[in-house]
Amino acid sequence: MSKAKFTRADLVFREFIKELRLGLNLTQKELAERLGLPQSFVSKYETGERRLDFVETAFVCEVLGMSLEAFAAEFTRRLSKVKGARI
DSSP states (O other): OOOOOOOOHHHHHHHHHHHHHTTTOOOOOHHHHTTTOHHHHHHHHHTTSSSOOHHHHHHHHTTOOOOOHHHHHHHHHHTTSTTTTOO
């Protein structure tokens, strides 16, 4: 099974989600418990082994205390600062 190709946008997305978790002083395990999912779920999307779909992203944002709208706005702002990054 080959790994999916990831873009700079994917990296910005993963780093931002991880930053939100760390900002709440949560371990991957603690976040996973709040999500009701295994720790490997969090680990895999933070390392790029898997991607979050829209519904999963909305759920993770909710658990991390950020609206999907605010997340999208901040993600777009961060992405605009990365040369060559696009969705």
